[in-house]
Amino acid sequence: MVIVKRKELSFAERLYLPEIFRALSLTFRNMFQREITRQYPEEPLPKTEVTRGQPRLVELEEGSLACVSCGLCEAACPAYAITIDGGETENFIEREPKLFEIDMLRCILCGFCEEACPKDAIFMSDELELAGFTRKGLVYGIDKLRRPRAALQKRIDYVYRINDRWRNSSSTH
Amino acid sequence: MSTTRSQVFEYERGAAAQELKDDPLHGEAMVLNMGPQHPATHGVLRLVVTLDGETMRDVDADVGYLHRGKEKTCESLGWAKFFPHTDRLDYVQPLANNIAYALSIEKLAGIQVPERGQILRVLLMEVSRIAAHLIYLGTTCIDLGAITMFFACFKERETIYNFLDAYTGHRMNNTYVRIGGVYADLDETSTGILRTWLKDFPRAVDTFEKFLTGNRIWYDRNRNIGIIDRQMALDWSLNGPNLRGAGVDADLRKLEPYSGYERYDFEVPVGTVGDCYDRYLVRVEEMRQSARICVQALDLLEKTKGGEFLSEDRRYVLPPKGDVHRSMEELIFQFKIVTDLRLPKGEAYVPIESSKGELGFYLVSDGTAKPQRCHIRAPGLMNVQAIPILSRGRLLSDMVSLIGSLDFVMGEVDR
Ligand code: SF4
Ligand code: SF4
Numbered sequence: 077m078v079i080v081k082r083k084e085l086s087f088a089e090r091l092y093l094p095e096i097f098r099a100l101s102l103t104f105r106n107m108f109q110r111e112i113t114r115q116y117p118e119e120p121l122p123k124t125e126v127t128r129g130q131p132r133l134v135e136l137e138e139g140s141l142a143c144v145s146c147g148l149c150e151a152a153c154p155a156y157a158i159t160i161d162g163g164e165t166e167n168f169i170e171r172e173p174k175l176f177e178i179d180m181l182r183c184i185l186c187g188f189c190e191e192a193c194p195k196d197a198i199f200m201s202d203e204l205e206l207a208g209f210t211r212k213g214l215v216y217g218i219d220k221l222r223r224p225r226a227a228l229q230k231r232i233d234y235v236y237r238i239n240d241r242w243r244n245s246s247s248t249h
Numbered sequence: 250m251s252t253t254r255s256q257v258f259e260y261e262r263g264a265a266a267q268e269l270k271d272d273p274l275h276g277e278a279m280v281l282n283m284g285p286q287h288p289a290t291h292g293v294l295r296l297v298v299t300l301d302g303e304t305m306r307d308v309d310a311d312v313g314y315l316h317r318g319k320e321k322t323c324e325s326l327g328w329a330k331f332f333p334h335t336d337r338l339d340y341v342q343p344l345a346n347n348i349a350y351a352l353s354i355e356k357l358a359g360i361q362v363p364e365r366g367q368i369l370r371v372l373l374m375e376v377s378r379i380a381a382h383l384i385y386l387g388t389t390c391i392d393l394g395a396i397t398m399f400f401a402c403f404k405e406r407e408t409i410y411n412f413l414d415a416y417t418g419h420r421m422n423n424t425y426v427r428i429g430g431v432y433a434d435l436d437e438t439s440t441g442i443l444r445t446w447l448k449d450f451p452r453a454v455d456t457f458e459k460f461l462t463g464n465r466i467w468y469d470r471n472r473n474i475g476i477i478d479r480q481m482a483l484d485w486s487l488n489g490p491n492l493r494g495a496g497v498d499a500d501l502r503k504l505e506p507y508s509g510y511e512r513y514d515f516e517v518p519v520g521t522v523g524d525c526y527d528r529y530l531v532r533v534e535e536m537r538q539s540a541r542i543c544v545q546a547l548d549l550l551e552k553t554k555g556g557e558f559l560s561e562d563r564r565y566v567l568p569p570k571g572d573v574h575r576s577m578e579e580l581i582f583q584f585k586i587v588t589d590l591r592l593p594k595g596e597a598y599v600p601i602e603s604s605k606g607e608l609g610f611y612l613v614s615d616g617t618a619k620p621q622r623c624h625i626r627a628p629g630l631m632n633v634q635a636i637p638i639l640s641r642g643r644l645l646s647d648m649v650s651l652i653g654s655l656d657f658v659m660g661e662v663d664r
Contacts, residue, residue: 077498077516077517077518077519078516078517078518078519078534079518079519079520079521080518080519080520080521080527080530080531080534081530082521082522082526082527082530083462083463085463085465085468086463089463089464089465089468090465092465095463095464095465099397102397103397112404112407121414124415126414126415126416126417126418127414127418128417128418128419148583148584148587148588151587151588152329152330152587153330154326154330154331154332154333154334155333184333184422185419186332186333186424187418187424188330188333188424191432191567192567192583192587194573194574194580194583194584196570196574200418235570236570236571238432238433238434239569239570239571240569240571
């Protein structure tokens, strides 16, 4: 426990005028210092693989989605942003989403869908900006969500890296 | 020569009564609405002020404008999915809220957090405490007209947010704490940002003090305003810096250490008079002490490099990504945990010392996937309650310093 010291004002401080000059000198000194303001839309913050932007669906090399519409991301989403309807295809992996919508107005970019997905099919991209004229237009369907795997590769590697913790001990389970 | 708290208190009462009598407009009551959109109310607090001239005769604090039903949301969402919602309670320190919630769940389920996870949590909590106190200082100063201080504080806070951005991927609403630990380990980049900043930060706090502690305007507008004496603080169950400013040495980090706080060397600052000025001094000192804890935590992290930071308890913690592909068992765990995370029957409450005071989640489980009851003990609500009694008989302009120094966030008060 420390008792904080209450200061009594000195005579100079009571006078107030010297204080004003001290403050002004500070203002002038600051005029010659490096600017710290960031002009946001022109100078955006650097985006790295850590940045959790909007979730995107992974598209495999063959052009099909990695998603098998298992519904785990839908169950994990705390904002009820995801709607999935599954369907069958002729591909080797037979299940594919018929409908996969993320309501970007509801999405809070928490990353729970990425964590829950057992098929590496949904990842957080570094796309952050969101604007539109209608609410409907901001409910993204498969066509707006799909991204080639290469575009998300950095994030995928990162997620694997931070998930590496049990690699060695996992055989015990 | 210093006056005692009760002497000042008595003097204040007398002076206020005298002021009321001298006021030429005495006798004509006017009801004034301050807020809910007033910038000085720090959110959406509505104060119904009955004015007698410029003196406040009565104040009614009307809370609830930001009520989003968080407790009920918790009860309908389920255990793990509530984490992002805790971020939005006291939105200036999301990680501390995450941790408070996680601690209660862990107690309920009997999960052990690995050592490195605990150290990381302490680090995150202290960093959030500094960020929250910087917001207090910045916003209170701008309400009192000191714009320079606002920018000086936000410049420091910016670095904290850069650190959080580099570590968690978000600047606000981080959601990085999980049941059983934290989501990811601290990497080199973010450690570097934090270390460099911590080296300069104590000097920045000195600068703040140079700006304010001896500043006549700050002095006049805070000194002997809103005096809370020891008994009153206890009676109104105030907490956090407001309680310590009143001279009560109560800090949960010392009294009931959680997350291994007993390992860190830090002091709890307490005030003597209990006015706005004391609360300011306490918070400034707390920033210094928090910076000290951060340095110690970083050193401990250095020592435990490569250690576990997330529990391996497969009943509650998701398996790592790679294993889900390789093993059927892990895949089943993945499905089980995401869709149907159940906690044993019982109840738990683990309070933490957040930047505002005692923050805790009281959770009752009936053994299903959803909490039967979630009660959020938000320190801000208790602090708001003190506004009417503190402001009665004071000038309207004192209200601004009072609201600033009680330091509450409406997201948490109304929840
Ligand atoms: S969890 Fe993955 S595989 Fe399952 S529906 Fe969501 S994106 Fe598709
Ligand atoms: S990031 Fe979170 S809120 Fe957004 S879709 Fe995924 S789980 Fe839902």
